[in-house]
Amino acid sequence: MKFHWFAEVTYPDLPADFRERYRSAWVSPPARLADPQRVGETYRMFLRLMQLADQVGFDGLTVNEHHQTVIAMTPSPNLLAASLATSTRNAAITIVGNSLALYNPPTRIAEEYAYIDCISGGRLAAGFVLGTPMDSVFAYGMPPIEVRARFEEARQLILRAWSEPEPFIFNGQYNKLRYVNIWPRPVQKRIPIWVPGGGGSVETWDLVNQHDYCYGHLSFSGLYSSKPLVDAFWQYINDRGGNMNPHRMAFTQVVCLANTEAEAEKEYYDAVRYFHRNSAPGNFGNPPGYTTIRSLKAAAAQVSQGRSKLTPEDRIRASRGEMSFWEYDEKGYIIAGPPQRVRQRLRDLITDLRIGQLIATPHVGNLREEVAAENTRLFGLQVAPYLRDLWADQPDYWTPEASQKLVAANAPAAPRERAAACAPQIPAHAK
Amino acid sequence: MKMARETVGGLQIRQWRGGAGAPLLFLHGFEHHPGDAPFLNRLAQLFEVRAPEHPGFGESAGFDDNYDIIDVALHYRRLIESWRKGPVDVVGHCLGGMFAAELAAISPHLVRKLILVDAYGLWLDEQPLPDPFTLPPKELERAKWCDPGKAPIPEPSALEGGSEPGAIGIFRAQNLGTATKFMWPIPDRGLVRRLPYICASTLVVHGEADGLIPLAYARALAEKIPDARVSIIRNAGHLPMIEAEAEFIAAVSQFLG
Numbered sequence: 001m002k003f004h005w006f007a008e009v010t011y012p013d014l015p016a017d018f019r020e021r022y023r024s025a026w027v028s029p030p031a032r033l034a035d036p037q038r039v040g041e042t043y044r045m046f047l048r049l050m051q052l053a054d055q056v057g058f059d060g061l062t063v064n065e066h067h068q069t070v071i072a073m074t075p076s077p078n079l080l081a082a083s084l085a086t087s088t089r090n091a092a093i094t095i096v097g098n099s100l101a102l103y104n105p106p107t108r109i110a111e112e113y114a115y116i117d118c119i120s121g122g123r124l125a126a127g128f129v130l131g132t133p134m135d136s137v138f139a140y141g142m143p144p145i146e147v148r149a150r151f152e153e154a155r156q157l158i159l160r161a162w163s164e165p166e167p168f169i170f171n172g173q174y175n176k177l178r179y180v181n182i183w184p185r186p187v188q189k190r191i192p193i194w195v196p197g198g199g200g201s202v203e204t205w206d207l208v209n210q211h212d213y214c215y216g217h218l219s220f221s222g223l224y225s226s227k228p229l230v231d232a233f234w235q236y237i238n239d240r241g242g243n244m245n246p247h248r249m250a251f252t253q254v255v256c257l258a259n260t261e262a263e264a265e266k267e268y269y270d271a272v273r274y275f276h277r278n279s280a281p282g283n284f285g286n287p288p289g290y291t292t293i294r295s296l297k298a299a300a301a302q303v304s305q306g307r308s309k310l311t312p313e314d315r316i317r318a319s320r321g322e323m324s325f326w327e328y329d330e331k332g333y334i335i336a337g338p339p340q341r342v343r344q345r346l347r348d349l350i351t352d353l354r355i356g357q358l359i360a361t362p363h364v365g366n367l368r369e370e371v372a373a374e375n376t377r378l379f380g381l382q383v384a385p386y387l388r389d390l391w392a393d394q395p396d397y398w399t400p401e402a403s404q405k406l407v408a409a410n411a412p413a414a415p416r417e418r419a420a421a422c423a424p425q426i427p428a429h430a431k
Numbered sequence: 432m433k434m435a436r437e438t439v440g441g442l443q444i445r446q447w448r449g450g451a452g453a454p455l456l457f458l459h460g461f462e463h464h465p466g467d468a469p470f471l472n473r474l475a476q477l478f479e480v481r482a483p484e485h486p487g488f489g490e491s492a493g494f495d496d497n498y499d500i501i502d503v504a505l506h507y508r509r510l511i512e513s514w515r516k517g518p519v520d521v522v523g524h525c526l527g528g529m530f531a532a533e534l535a536a537i538s539p540h541l542v543r544k545l546i547l548v549d550a551y552g553l554w555l556d557e558q559p560l561p562d563p564f565t566l567p568p569k570e571l572e573r574a575k576w577c578d579p580g581k582a583p584i585p586e587p588s589a590l591e592g593g594s595e596p597g598a599i600g601i602f603r604a605q606n607l608g609t610a611t612k613f614m615w616p617i618p619d620r621g622l623v624r625r626l627p628y629i630c631a632s633t634l635v636v637h638g639e640a641d642g643l644i645p646l647a648y649a650r651a652l653a654e655k656i657p658d659a660r661v662s663i664i665r666n667a668g669h670l671p672m673i674e675a676e677a678e679f680i681a682a683v684s685q686f687l688g
Contacts, residue, residue, distance in 0.1 A: 137611075137615070137616075138616075141615070141616040141617075142615075143611045143612050143615040143616075144611045144615065145496055145608050145609065145612050145615075148496075149495075149496040149497075150496075173496075173497055283565040283566075283567060284565065287564055287565070287611070288564060288603070288604050288606075288607030288610075288611060289604070289607065289608025289610075289611040289612075290608075293601060293604060296600070296601060296604055297601065300597050
């Protein structure tokens, strides 16, 4: 079982009427709303939080790519990753990921990932993503119908650029290169590849199944929202005789740790509402051509099975910030409270969804740094060690070998001893 | 008009055919083929009409992400050649207007007269077009029709009645997804450079109240095509052949003589 630290780098000072006034948090909210000095402070805060996560035993530090949005100001996650690679020691750098279709030539991604793998000593997990519609087809203007074909061509080019022993010629539909010969090559001979999705595209499932990549269901709406799709993914893999190892599945979950439940509500409620109120994609979420007809039909079949416990009204209320703090918790959007409660809830989530890579999200919205730091510490020291027994019998091929060894050797000793001491208690929490 | 499934140069397409007289090719817009629409039947009283569904739309195959504007023009060149009637009159609406203009520029020997109806294909910085893919349904209706209250429900379309639930959404996603190849993010694939190659006498028909494509675009098309004039249809928006059918038929038949 692995635990990664992740948060969307959200602009913290949006006006109170942002949602009503600007309609979309993506693509079109005017950038004049953000003070660049404040953005810089926010970047520095995220670096500090992830450096702390590295010290308290997280297995990975996760960054992602988004464009033109108030909720994720990370147009190039590789920049953030490069900063982390030189200021952390142990954890994997899990980039989830680069939007392959958007870069011409995509060898730029092969080069930057190789750089990060070199400078971090082989700690890179390389994410290949299509990008959200807001990113790829609106911010970057890619015709939706081309995104998947460009992604696939870029994927093949990048893998060859990492592995071909000699310079080679690449004559693709979208990329024509006479001399492919990137310097440097990555340290790892076999870089773990993550292909996070979230929309349930069956083409992506085919890809991860065929190549045994780590899939990721990256959402911020939790267990009940995601369960039908995650279950459908595992069923799909199982039906095809694919690899059922839980470590090939990543999942994001917002956690809100505090010493008491009352304290959790006091410290986190405003930030949780801030995030949900200010993340709607407006009219940019579902352009024609982005999802294939085959996937649309598959999604319709999954919806008709009706296994989600979350109603459409729940989703609307959540996105408007109209749920109470504990309703967000009850509906799965967050997992909040003291460590003992969070441990149990996570154990249920992890086993229910068969997740081997939990991408914990200890910062959300406009949360204060002190609270996020305490959240990170509590998670690293009082939650993660108590859940390490999960899937311990299954090998993890999707976290870099180097970081697995470093985390095992260098993570703070105390919590691990405590975990061992408390091990007999764990069955009491387990179902 | 009768629907038929046919093979054009190896592509399986659907085509609506009917009437007798001079050959007329109708190319549909970005949302969908109009099916057995009243205006096509009116045209079929005057002409031998063929109205193919574009590759990648509805049930016409032959489209993939590589398929580009030149492939579309060549596809229609082949369709006209296989018709064996010599040069034909071509009426192109909306996205079909962009295709018709490309065809006329690339294969001038196959196009006798050309009619472009509320056609995409140009971009004017001073009059940016709205993004038809992000307009909420009600705003799209307001942009399409001069009087949305009088728009036909349902709009004539190639989607067969009695289709399974969800079929409308799938049909629309299929069509608009294909249209993005030519219209996303800006419906300009360089046509302005090729308009001067059009030899056919051209009528640029435009609904006065078209909220998707302002009238300035009709004038710009006519300016760049060597032999062209503009015919404005009042009390019509983006679909004058539906909203002002009589005026549309009159303009077409008068021009084609």
